[in-house]
């Protein structure tokens with residue numbers, strides 16, 4: 001869980017820490033119910049946080065290629081999640097390595 005939280009905070013460059021902590025708290029409960037889900041935590045937390053920051057930061061994380069749309073997490077449920085440009089379909093960076 002800490003690894004997932006750290007990865008998402010790195011990509012947010014330390015912004016919205018309380019919001020990340022709230023999302024992480026919900027995922028902690030979730031992974032207690034489904035321990036096998038542990039390997040998907042980074043993937044899911046990144047999606048949770050993106051959803052949660054949308055009102056504050058609608059373009060986070062901004063695509064470094066086009067500068068006019070946010071990246072999306074792919075796959076929806078995977079162990080090796082990437083930020084992907086949905087215009088080009090190309091992976092930009094693994095979650096936690098955006099900067």
Ligand SMILES: [Zn+2]
Pocket residue numbers: 063064065066067069085086087088
């Ligand atoms: Zn793009």
